[in-house]
Amino acid sequence: MLKMKRIQQIKEYILKNQSVSLDDLVETFDVSKNTIRRDVQKLVNEGHIQKVYGGVAANHAKLEAFQDRQIRNQAQKRLIAREAASWVKDGDVIFIDSGTTTLELIHFIHNKQVTVVTNNVDFIVQAMPYKQLQVISTGGQLERKTKSFSNYSIAEELNLYNFDKVFMASTGVSISNGVTNSSPVETTMKELVVKKGRDVFLLVDHTKFDKYAMVTYCGLDEIDYLITDDPLNTQYVNFIEQNNIKLFVATDKE
Known part of the structure; x- marks a missing residue:
């Protein structure tokens, strides 16, 4: 087995099982313990896993303050958003996560000229000067870390809407764990929005792949459009093709 392929499979195996021993990896992949140690160290250096007593464990994506996340990879995030926005047409009813x-x-x-339903507090504030945007807040409890509204009893209200397009965010994405989120209170709303969207767009930069957070709100196969900033590996490309997902890698065209 080629080294890079083996390391990719080891990573997926650890992500799926959450934590494993080195002996388990040696037996599963039929290589020496020294080889496993080198492969594991590479994954640790890349931030995918962490060493624990007796073995290794997957790195869980943690809920960070909005301000801390906003400044990271901002240029790439804006390119992703520009590509996503090109799909928005006048008259659309959309959800922005x-x-x-x-x-x-x-x-x-x-x-x-669009109607935007959103739980994104900063979007609501920044939309104030633009009268052509009809903005509807989901309301509920203010989550300060994510600058969003959350609401456990949102189901009845969301069922009133038929979204032309929904634009979703994620703390971590993987084939085995799907599209995940660090805030359990937001999960019910996200699940409903995905089901109510005619076209579901997932907007994630390259740092979100092969990571997962506390709660899965939809499978990766439930996404219609995946927009990111870096080419994906063969495993993701094959999965995307098999599930008829449209992939767009946003680049600076100007």
């Missing part, structure tokens, strides 16, 4: 990448949509749709 809480997130630092989805927030960037405001820069590219503010001149369009």
Whole structure:
């Protein structure tokens, strides 16, 4: 087995099982313990896993403050948002999820005649000057870390809407764990929005792949459009093709 392929399979195996011993990896992949140690160290250096007593464990994506996430990879996030915004047409009813990448949509749709339903507090504030944007807040409890509204009893209200397009964010994405989120209170709303969207867009930069957070709100196969900033590996490309997902890698065209 080629080294890079083996390391990729080891990573997926650890992500799936959450934590494993080195002996388990040696037996599963039929290589020496020294080889496993080198492969594991590479994954640790890349931030995918962490060493624990007696073995290794997957790195869980943690809920960070909105301001901390906003400044990371901001240029890439804006490119992703620009590509996503190109799909928004006048007259659309859309949902914009809480997130630092989805927030960037405001820069590219503010001149369009659309109805926006959102739990994204910063989007609501930044939309104030643009009268052509009809903005509807989901309401509920203010989550300060994510600058979003959450609401356990949102189901009845969301069922009133038929979204032309929904633009979703994620803390971590993987084939085995799907599209995940660090805030359990937001999960019910996200699940409903995905089901109510005619076209579901997932906006994630390259740092979100092969990571997962506390709660899965939809499978990766439930996404219609995946927009990111870096080419994906063969495993993801094959999965995307098999599930008829449209993939777009946003680049600086100007």
